[in-house]
Amino acid sequence: MAHLTETQTKILAAASTRPGNLAMPLPKGLHGAAAKKAVGKMIERGLLEEVDADLRRNEPLWRETGDGHGTTLIATEAGLDAIGIEPVVAQAMAGLRKPKPEVVETACPVSVRKGTKQAELIALLQAPEGASIAEITATTGWQPHSVRGAISGQLKKKLGFVVTSEKIEGRGRVYRIDPLEA
Structure with missing residues (x-):
């Protein structure tokens, strides 16, 4: 195998998994002069x-190249061979593969600022007795539809809280967050 840099190996490995052995898009963070230099050497x-x-x-x-035309980059047989992939196998596999959407995971927890209405909402829902929409609107000054939107959008979807609700006689629907979960 030919001596390749880490960047060259990444470009060729990614190309071997794409339909038609497309080398584009280049790895994240590789752009500008560095991209031109790396690609230029690989073409040479x-x-x-x-x-x-x-x-x-x-x-x-x-x-x-002008007039709405342009060029793209593909890995050659020599390029695939340089990373130890037989070109015939790579072409057959590339035809079978469909591009998968990139999943971005956030590893850092989201923090809630103290003293905000969102923090008040979380505190109300973490109380053992929970809170109804009417009680939350009285505390925050929000409209009922805004409270429901905050519970659904901010707490459940963005912050990942598990919000439960149950209907209680005399209070209506009461919402809760398990205080141990937060």
């Missing part, structure tokens, strides 16, 4: 090839 060595982009298939552009 015969690892990548610059071809006309098929704009009808929305292929990503490497560079524009």
Whole structure:
């Protein structure tokens, strides 16, 4: 195998998994002069090839050539061979694969600022007796639809709280967050 840099290996490995062995888009963080230098060296060595982009298939552009045309980059047989992938196998696998949406996971917990209405809402819902929509509107000054939106959107979807509700005689629907969960 040829000696490759980490960046070159990433570009070729990604290309081997894409339909048509497309090398675009380049790895995250590789752009500008660094991208031109890396791609230029790979083209010189015969690892990548610059071809006309098929704009009808929305292929990503490497560079524009004018009049609505442009080029894209594909990994060559030599490029795939350099990372230990047989080109015939890579082409067969690329035809079978469908691009998967990128999943972005947030590892850092979201903090709630003290003294905000959202913090008041969370405190009301963490109380053992919970809170009804009427009680929350009286405390926060929000309209009932805003309270329901905050519970559904901010607390459940954005902050990931598990909010339970039950109908209680004389109070109506009461919402709660398990105080241990928060």
